[in-house]
Amino acid sequence: MVRIEAVGMCHTDIAVRDGEMPSPLPAVLGHEGAGRVVAAGAAVTDVAVGDPVVLTYLSCGQCRECVGGAPASCAQLGGLCFGGGRPDGSHALCGHGGEMLHDRFFGQSSFAAYAVANRRNIVKVRSDAPLRLLGPLGCGIMTGAGAVWNALDVKPGSSVAVFGAGAVGLSGVMAARVAGATTIIAVDIVPSRLALALEMGATHVIDGGKEDVVAAIRAIVAEGTDFALDTTGREAVVRNAMLALRQRGVAALVAAAQPELRLDMFNLLAGCKTICGVIEGGGAAHLLIPRILDLYMAGRFPFDRMVRFYAPDQINEALRDSISGDAVKPVIRFDDDVLEAALRAGAP
Numbered sequence: 001m002v003r004i005e006a007v008g009m010c011h012t013d014i015a016v017r018d019g020e021m022p023s024p025l026p027a028v029l030g031h032e033g034a035g036r037v038v039a040a041g042a043a044v045t046d047v048a049v050g051d052p053v054v055l056t057y058l059s060c061g062q063c064r065e066c067v068g069g070a071p072a073s074c075a076q077l078g079g080l081c082f083g084g085g086r087p088d089g090s091h092a093l094c095g096h097g098g099e100m101l102h103d104r105f106f107g108q109s110s111f112a113a114y115a116v117a118n119r120r121n122i123v124k125v126r127s128d129a130p131l132r133l134l135g136p137l138g139c140g141i142m143t144g145a146g147a148v149w150n151a152l153d154v155k156p157g158s159s160v161a162v163f164g165a166g167a168v169g170l171s172g173v174m175a176a177r178v179a180g181a182t183t184i185i186a187v188d189i190v191p192s193r194l195a196l197a198l199e200m201g202a203t204h205v206i207d208g209g210k211e212d213v214v215a216a217i218r219a220i221v222a223e224g225t226d227f228a229l230d231t232t233g234r235e236a237v238v239r240n241a242m243l244a245l246r247q248r249g250v251a252a253l254v255a256a257a258q259p260e261l262r263l264d265m266f267n268l269l270a271g272c273k274t275i276c277g278v279i280e281g282g283g284a285a286h287l288l289i290p291r292i293l294d295l296y297m298a299g300r301f302p303f304d305r306m307v308r309f310y311a312p313d314q315i316n317e318a319l320r321d322s323i324s325g326d327a328v329k330p331v332i333r334f335d336d337d338v339l340e341a342a343l344r345a346g347a348p
């Protein structure tokens with residue numbers, strides 16, 4: 001059991017609330033929790049009460065992907081993260097009147113002051129880091145960074161185009177800079193996000209609402225980019241990402257806004273291009289999260305600049321600001337001061 005200090009809001013929470021991603025409702029959502037362990041089961045021997053932890057996706061630990069060190073690709077991930085309860089149908093929480101609520105969202109349901117997680121989706125973090133900032137490491141930030149490092153394997157001196165400069169895309173920009181990419185192009189339609197992308201390591205930005213994106217990328221890198229990261233999941237954007245890749249370029253897709261895409265097959269074949277789907281950055285959260293955190297503490301991965309804090313009773317404002325693009329990464333604080341003030345103000 002973890003006393004949640006703060007929890008990030010991710011577009012997956014919004015998609016589930018809106019019925020765009022299947023997961024049973026009503027439910028307690030939230031899957032970017034960070035806090036301190038307050039109780040642990042007898043079988044948990046390597047995490048102690050008081051330890052600072054980041055919660056992440058739950059995986060089975062037994063399938064070939066888990067055993068092979070890539071739990072982000074776990075064959076059971078869907079059921080374990082979106083099933084609405086434990087695999088046996090039981091729940092870790094209920095409503096005030098004892099009524100059943102779906103939970104175990106990503107094995108945590110951390111839009112709450114307390115969350116019950118599994119040892120497999122708890123990542124112990126260094127104690128000198130600011131815990132209230134760290135929740136988004138467990139999904140959004142890791143998704144962008146891991147796609148760049150694990151799936152694309154971006155090399156020093158290479159070119160990368162990042163489509164969508166939200167929390168995932170900006171994390172991809174920072175990861176590309178850390179990996180030594182020398183041309184990093186961010187594409188978005190929100191000017192404030194493009195400005196932030198330049199501060200976080202993009203060498204060029206393109207306003208997709210105003211410019212011909214493929215022509216603008218080819219004007220920067222005539223032969224096309226070595227790598228593309230799409231964080232939008234939209235057909236028109238993915239098409240552009242593929243068309244702007246060089247021969248044998250590789251694109252990583254990390255979001256699905258539409259169930260199907262139509263791509264230019266001739267361009268794909270003649271260009272010998274590769275497309276890969278990546279969940280949660282690929283690889284293992286237990287390796288990725290401490291790595292990103294060490295870079296942050298060294299001043300080389302300034303993800304704190306994306307964060308805007310909200311109190312628990314401002315959760316709908318956080319959601320609204322996330323959809324409008326006004327807040328890049330909303331984080332809901334559940335620490336004692338904020339919680340007491342909200343309760344005094346009459347929050348349920």
Ligand SMILES: [Zn+2]
Binds near residue numbers: 010140
């Ligand atoms: Zn997420």
Ligand SMILES: [Zn+2]
Binds near residue numbers: 060062066073074075
């Ligand atoms: Zn598995």
